[in-house]
Amino acid sequence: MQRRELLATVAGGATIGLAGCASAGGSDGSAGPTIAEETLTLATTTSTYDTGLLDEINAAFQKRYGARVDAVAQGTGAALETARSGDADVVMVHARSLEDDFIREGYGINRRDLMFNDFVIVGPEDDPAGIDEVGEAIAAFEAIADAEATFVSRGDNSGTHTKELAIWEAAGVEPGGDWYREAGAGMGEVLNQANQSGAYTLADRGTFIAQRSKLALSIRVQGPIEDGPELLANPYGILAVNPAVHENVTYDLAMAYIGFITSQKGQSIIQEFTVDGEQLFFPEAISADPDFQQYVPEDWEPAE
Amino acid sequence: MIALEPTVLSLLGAFPFDRVYVESIIYVSLYVSLTAVVLSTLASIPIALGVGFTDFPGKGFVIAVINTGMGFPSVVVGLLVLFLVSNQGPLGPLDLVFTKEAMIISQFVLAFPVITGVTLAAVTSVEDGVRDAAYAMGGTRVDVALVTVKEARYGIATGILAGLGRAISEVGSVLIVGGNIASADGTAITRTLTTAIQLEARQGRFDTALILGAILVTIVLSINAIVLRLGGGRV
Structure with missing residues (x-):
C-alpha cells in the first residue's frame, strides 16, 4: 500500500510538527530488510477495540514488525462486509456462522481460533x-x-x-x-x-x-x-482476506499479524490484559492438540 | 515532556487524556476540513460566477440542485464516497479508503454546494451598475469578475464559513470513509473531533466527549471571529 505509506509519513511528520516535539517514531531508518512503513488494515469488532485490548496488541506488533495497524472498529457484520470489498487485510470477529459464510464465499482463509470470553x-x-x-x-x-x-x-x-x-x-x-x-x-x-x-x-x-x-x-x-x-460462550476468530479474491491486500503482513497474535507473545498479552483488575479475554490459540475445525466452516467435511 | 507553547497546550495537558491524542485529533480535523474547504472554494467561486452571470437553459434546475445539495445528508455522501473509493469502486486502485484523502473528498462534496449556493446569492445581488461601470471602464471579463467578487466578498466569506462549519462538524461521512482510526500509540490517523466524540460517547466517557465538543466549538468560534475581524465586522 504505497500510497498509505506516503500518507502515514506526511501525517506523522505534520503531527510531530504540531506537537512541537520530535518524538521518536516507531519506524526508524535502520538498514536491512523490513516491513516497516507498511500499513495493515484490520477490520474488527467494537468489543475488542473499546476494551483497549487492540491498542496493547497493535503497539506490540508495531514494535516487533515496524508496521502500523489501522484498526477499523465495526460490528462483526460490517467488519466482514468491509473485508468482502477488499478494504481490509485481516478480520477479527466473533460470530462463527458469519465467519463460515465468509470462508465459504472464498473471501477469507487461514482462520484461527484466537481467544474467548x-x-x-x-x-x-x-x-x-x-x-x-x-x-x-x-x-x-x-x-x-x-x-x-x-x-x-x-x-x-x-x-x-x-x-x-x-x-x-x-x-x-x-x-x-x-x-x-x-x-x-x-x-x-x-x-x-x-x-x-x-x-x-x-x-x-x-x-x-x-x-x-x-x-x-x-x-x-x-x-x-x-x-x-x-x-x-463468545469465541473470537481471526482470518486473512484471500489474496486470490482481492489482489491488493497485504496478505503477507496479514499472516504476520495472525502469527503474532496467536504466538506465545500475542497470547500472553491477551492473558495479561485486565480492566479493573479483571481479565477480559482468554487466549485459546496455543494448544498441542490439533484442532482442524478452526480452519474450516464448523460443519465442513472432507469430500470422500 | 516540555510544553513548548505554554498557553493553549498546557491547558490540554490538564485534560484527562493523552495530549498527543488530542492534538493529533485536532490536527486531523483541521487538515481534512480546511483542505476540503479550500478546494471547494476554488471550485465554487468560478462556478457561482459562471452560473450567476450567464443565462442558459436549465439554469433554474442547476440552482435547485445546488440548493438541494446544501442540505444533503452527510451519511449519504459518505456512503457514495465509500462506493467511489472502495477497492471495488472506480477509484479503488488509488487505495484511498480509510485515509484522510477519502475524508477530504466527502467533505468537499458536502461543503461545495454550501459555498456555491451562498456565493451565488452574493454575486447575483451585486448591483448591475457596478458591473456595467467595470465594463464601461474597459474591463475584461476577468476584471469584471474580480470587481464582482470584491463587491460580494462578505457574502462569499459567509459562504466559506458556512461550508467550513458544515465540514468540520459533520460526523456521518468521515466515520464511514475514514473509519475513525487511531494508531496504537494514540495518534489519530483518520479520527476527527466529531468521530472521537462519537467514540467517547459510545464508551460512556461523556466527560471526555464533552471536552472534545468544547474544543470543536472553540475552533469553529475562533475561525468565525478571525474572519469577522478581517471583514471589519461586516460578515
Missing part, C-alpha cells in the same frame, strides 16, 4: 422480569418476553446481535413490540441506552466490565466463564 445478560438492580433465579439464558429471555421488560438489542448484525437472535430463536420468541428496542449501535452505546432506560441487554463480558463503573446495571445471568450456560 462470554456473553452475560445484564439488567437493572430491581430485576423486573425476575431472571435472577433463572440462571439460564433461554429461560431468562422467555421471562423477559413474558414480562415485556424493556430489552435493548444491538440490532446491527454484529456478533453479539447474532448471538442474541439465536437465543430468541431457541426460546421460541419472536421479539417485537414496545419493550424490544433495536438500537442499531455498538455495545458501549447499547449499554448506555439500557442503563438510561433500566433495560436488559445481552453484552459481551469485556465491554461490560470496561464500562461497569459508569453503569447502574449488573450481571443477571452469567456466562460460561463464571459457570453459566455454554450457550453464552
Whole structure:
C-alpha cells in the first residue's frame, strides 16, 4: 500500500510538527530488510477495540514488525462486509456462522481460533422480569418476553446481535413490540441506552466490565466463564482476506499479524490484559492438540 | 515532556487524556476540513460566477440542485464516497479508503454546494451598475469578475464559513470513509473531533466527549471571529 505509506509519513511528520516535539517514531531508518512503513488494515469488532485490548496488541506488533495497524472498529457484520470489498487485510470477529459464510464465499482463509470470553445478560438492580433465579439464558429471555421488560438489542448484525437472535430463536420468541428496542449501535452505546432506560441487554463480558463503573446495571445471568450456560460462550476468530479474491491486500503482513497474535507473545498479552483488575479475554490459540475445525466452516467435511 | 507553547497546550495537558491524542485529533480535523474547504472554494467561486452571470437553459434546475445539495445528508455522501473509493469502486486502485484523502473528498462534496449556493446569492445581488461601470471602464471579463467578487466578498466569506462549519462538524461521512482510526500509540490517523466524540460517547466517557465538543466549538468560534475581524465586522 504505497500510497498509505506516503500518507502515514506526511501525517506523522505534520503531527510531530504540531506537537512541537520530535518524538521518536516507531519506524526508524535502520538498514536491512523490513516491513516497516507498511500499513495493515484490520477490520474488527467494537468489543475488542473499546476494551483497549487492540491498542496493547497493535503497539506490540508495531514494535516487533515496524508496521502500523489501522484498526477499523465495526460490528462483526460490517467488519466482514468491509473485508468482502477488499478494504481490509485481516478480520477479527466473533460470530462463527458469519465467519463460515465468509470462508465459504472464498473471501477469507487461514482462520484461527484466537481467544474467548462470554456473553452475560445484564439488567437493572430491581430485576423486573425476575431472571435472577433463572440462571439460564433461554429461560431468562422467555421471562423477559413474558414480562415485556424493556430489552435493548444491538440490532446491527454484529456478533453479539447474532448471538442474541439465536437465543430468541431457541426460546421460541419472536421479539417485537414496545419493550424490544433495536438500537442499531455498538455495545458501549447499547449499554448506555439500557442503563438510561433500566433495560436488559445481552453484552459481551469485556465491554461490560470496561464500562461497569459508569453503569447502574449488573450481571443477571452469567456466562460460561463464571459457570453459566455454554450457550453464552463468545469465541473470537481471526482470518486473512484471500489474496486470490482481492489482489491488493497485504496478505503477507496479514499472516504476520495472525502469527503474532496467536504466538506465545500475542497470547500472553491477551492473558495479561485486565480492566479493573479483571481479565477480559482468554487466549485459546496455543494448544498441542490439533484442532482442524478452526480452519474450516464448523460443519465442513472432507469430500470422500 | 516540555510544553513548548505554554498557553493553549498546557491547558490540554490538564485534560484527562493523552495530549498527543488530542492534538493529533485536532490536527486531523483541521487538515481534512480546511483542505476540503479550500478546494471547494476554488471550485465554487468560478462556478457561482459562471452560473450567476450567464443565462442558459436549465439554469433554474442547476440552482435547485445546488440548493438541494446544501442540505444533503452527510451519511449519504459518505456512503457514495465509500462506493467511489472502495477497492471495488472506480477509484479503488488509488487505495484511498480509510485515509484522510477519502475524508477530504466527502467533505468537499458536502461543503461545495454550501459555498456555491451562498456565493451565488452574493454575486447575483451585486448591483448591475457596478458591473456595467467595470465594463464601461474597459474591463475584461476577468476584471469584471474580480470587481464582482470584491463587491460580494462578505457574502462569499459567509459562504466559506458556512461550508467550513458544515465540514468540520459533520460526523456521518468521515466515520464511514475514514473509519475513525487511531494508531496504537494514540495518534489519530483518520479520527476527527466529531468521530472521537462519537467514540467517547459510545464508551460512556461523556466527560471526555464533552471536552472534545468544547474544543470543536472553540475552533469553529475562533475561525468565525478571525474572519469577522478581517471583514471589519461586516460578515
